[in-house]
Amino acid sequence: MKKTPKISEAEWEVMKVLWSKSPATANEVVKVLSKKTSWKRETIRTLINRLVQKKAVGFEKKGRRYHYFPLVTEAECVKAETKSFLKRVHGGSIEPMLTSFVEEEKLSDEKIARLKRILDEAEAGDEDKK
Amino acid sequence: MKKTPKISEAEWEVMKVLWSKSPATANEVVKVLSKKTSWKRETIRTLINRLVQKKAVGFEKKGRRYHYFPLVTEAECVKAETKSFLKRVHGGSIEPMLTSFVEEEKLSDEKIARLKRILDEAEAGDEDKK
């Protein structure tokens, strides 16, 4: 897997928009993000440009507009970030994190059920391999 | 709970050393980190100083040396980081992260069992409150 470029906190917001809908024009991104943040048009445009430089986002010129789209998948980025995060904060182990998360945010029962199902499947997968 | 100062990636390494053993002199920290990283003495000292400025680390003058110790607990910082991480990467939801983690790293059965136990307890806690 190619390594994903390092995406900063603010840039993630832009990526999230593009992952949820792409291609999108700069304006569309601006519109979405203006709802969540107080960033100026220009700020958002800067972020988009940086992502283009980093090759995290590609574009296509459509007439005079640019249509942007992600060049890296969300899954890739999540994976990379998760890994680096866990390494940094927990020495690579997921348990303390789950613990701390569980402690902090009260999880609803359904959520817990879903998490368990995820784990069940992982277990099943292991069985398979064995 | 007081909010923890923002600790950068490199600074985390220093904090981890202090969490595992404190108080410690600058030199002790340097010694430990020299094994893991290729940072120069001075670099590490800079990091320590920044942590002191940020009030993440305190110190006590012991004669000629300074003895440093954490002013924030590991748990606090982990919590804060986990929160900001999840917000950033997953829009605040833990599920995709757990999924991606489970997919990437093959978890051992015991690990899965332990994670499930964590979830069971969370559930029990909820029951309590209800």
Next chain:
DNA sequence: TCCGTACTATTACATTCGTAACATTACTAA
């Protein structure tokens, strides 16, 4: 008592990030 050495303190500097202003180009409507 004076020097070297070990510490501590001050300063540096290129990048990245967050945040944006200003400039320019090209379409649209009058």
Next chain:
DNA sequence: TTAGTAATGTTACGAATGTAATAGTACGGA
């Protein structure tokens, strides 16, 4: 065709970060 507007491009600038060099200071040994 011309001016206004919308879109893109260029430049800015301070704070934080990673990475360190250099300068100052005090202690312990000659």
